[in-house]
Amino acid sequence: MSTDGTTDARAGGDPLIEFRHVTRRFSSGRGSAVTAVDDVSFTVDKGEVYGVIGFSGAGKSTLIRLINGLERPTSGIITVLGHEVSGLSESKLRHVRSRIGMVFQQFNLFQSRNVAGNVAYPLRVAGWGKADRERRVHELLEFVGLADKAKAFPEQLSGGQKQRVGIARALAVKPDVLLADESTSALDPSTTGEVLRLLRRANEELGITIVAITHEMEVIRSIADRVAVMDKGKIIEEGRVYDIFSNPRDDGEVTFVGSALKDRPTPEDIGRIRQHTTGRLVTVSLKDSSAVGSVLGRAAEHGVAFEIVHGGMNTTKNASFGLLTLALEGEHHAVQRFVETMKAATPVQEVRDGEEVPR
Numbered sequence: 071m072s073t074d075g076t077t078d079a080r081a082g083g084d085p086l087i088e089f090r091h092v093t094r095r096f097s098s099g100r101g102s103a104v105t106a107v108d109d110v111s112f113t114v115d116k117g118e119v120y121g122v123i124g125f126s127g128a129g130k131s132t133l134i135r136l137i138n139g140l141e142r143p144t145s146g147i148i149t150v151l152g153h154e155v156s157g158l159s160e161s162k163l164r165h166v167r168s169r170i171g172m173v174f175q176q177f178n179l180f181q182s183r184n185v186a187g188n189v190a191y192p193l194r195v196a197g198w199g200k201a202d203r204e205r206r207v208h209e210l211l212e213f214v215g216l217a218d219k220a221k222a223f224p225e226q227l228s229g230g231q232k233q234r235v236g237i238a239r240a241l242a243v244k245p246d247v248l249l250a251d252e253s254t255s256a257l258d259p260s261t262t263g264e265v266l267r268l269l270r271r272a273n274e275e276l277g278i279t280i281v282a283i284t285h286e287m288e289v290i291r292s293i294a295d296r297v298a299v300m301d302k303g304k305i306i307e308e309g310r311v312y313d314i315f316s317n318p319r320d321d322g323e324v325t326f327v328g329s330a331l332k333d334r335p336t337p338e339d340i341g342r343i344r345q346h347t348t349g350r351l352v353t354v355s356l357k358d359s360s361a362v363g364s365v366l367g368r369a370a371e372h373g374v375a376f377e378i379v380h381g382g383m384n385t386t387k388n389a390s391f392g393l394l395t396l397a398l399e400g401e402h403h404a405v406q407r408f409v410e411t412m413k414a415a416t417p418v419q420e421v422r423d424g425e426e427v428p429r
């Protein structure tokens with residue numbers, strides 16, 4: 071990662087995907103219209119994992135369908151792999167689509183074909199010869215850890231195994247981009263981890279760029295480099311996952327991503343904490359834990375006593391970080407000076423009693 075907050079890949083050239091003021095409106099038939107994607111602009115760089123998160127109806131599926139040209143924008147410009155797809159004919163679009171793999175929530179496997187047959191399908195369509203197909207299918211099944219299942223049929227596989235076949239198939243023709251549409255939403259938590267690790271390997275070992283749309287924060291936290299939060303068709307927040315997760319905001323406003331962290335105290339937690347302390351409550355970021363440790367080590371010199379009342383560690387794709395909530399006891403000005411000293415070392419957020427923390 072470079073110091074200006076961009077990915078290393080960006081230095082290598084133009085973005086792989088670019089949306090400029092893209093809007094997609096659907097008419098509902100009775101004269102009213104739904105704006106599924108509303109004046110959205112973003113870029114995805116080569117080699118990065120870009121996550122899009124939002125509630126149902128936020129416009130995520132429409133956004134992903136705009137990338138592979140299954141939807142056309144009402145207005146705005148979409149460039150994918152150097153082509154302005156918003157203006158391409160259907161035959162030219164097919165060429166761009168052949169460089170984009172797709173992973174679906176419900177796997178979309180052919181039930182009548184075995185695993186090898188499913189993975190070989192896009193290779194057949196692309197005109198690969200039999201020997202090359204067989205070699206490639208074997209290579210892909212090795213990559214996804216299903217070499218022993220080549221002859222099995224989808225109905226004989228677990229959900230996680232089906233999705234691994236789906237990923238092998240999506241990677242078959244060596245696409246530049248993988249679009250993952252709620253790829254783990256149909257899976258249980260342990261299988262979700264297995265599929266996310268595989269997507270991460272596809273990104274890191276094969277260098278494939280991934281756009282993952284999801285309503286699950288876990289997907290964003292564990293594989294995305296950057297995240298866009300969608301709400302009612304708009305991107306309402308965007309940034310590097312590590313920065314968004316690890317910076318509690320000073321103004322007390324809790325962001326969509328930040329609100330999903332389990333290591334901030336809920337109002338119920340605050341109620342319990344208040345039963346045994348009247349101290350000032352602050353949440354400090356452990357982005358640089360040695361700096362925080364040395365400040366806390368000097369609390370007594372400031373005439374301040376602290377107690378750790380809440381906290382935990384999180385791991386994102388790129389790094390770990392934690393949030394620690396402290397109760398600070400001491401003379402008002404001493405506590406204030408100590409908070410200022412902490413703020414010089416790390417982001418600090420006040421915890422207000424009775425504060426509503428959206429979950």
Ligand SMILES: Nc1ncnc2c1ncn2[C@@H]1O[C@H](COP(=O)(O)OP(=O)(O)OP(=O)(O)O)[C@@H](O)[C@H]1O
Nearest residue numbers: 096104105106124125126127128129130131132133
């Ligand atoms: N073909 C269509 N015709 C009319 N309205 C549509 C069409 N496709 C999507 N919409 C509307 O656009 C809005 C965004 O839908 P979209 O499916 O993109 O959201 P989403 O975030 O993917 O939600 P979900 O996770 O439930 O699929 C919704 O109000 C939806 O009803």
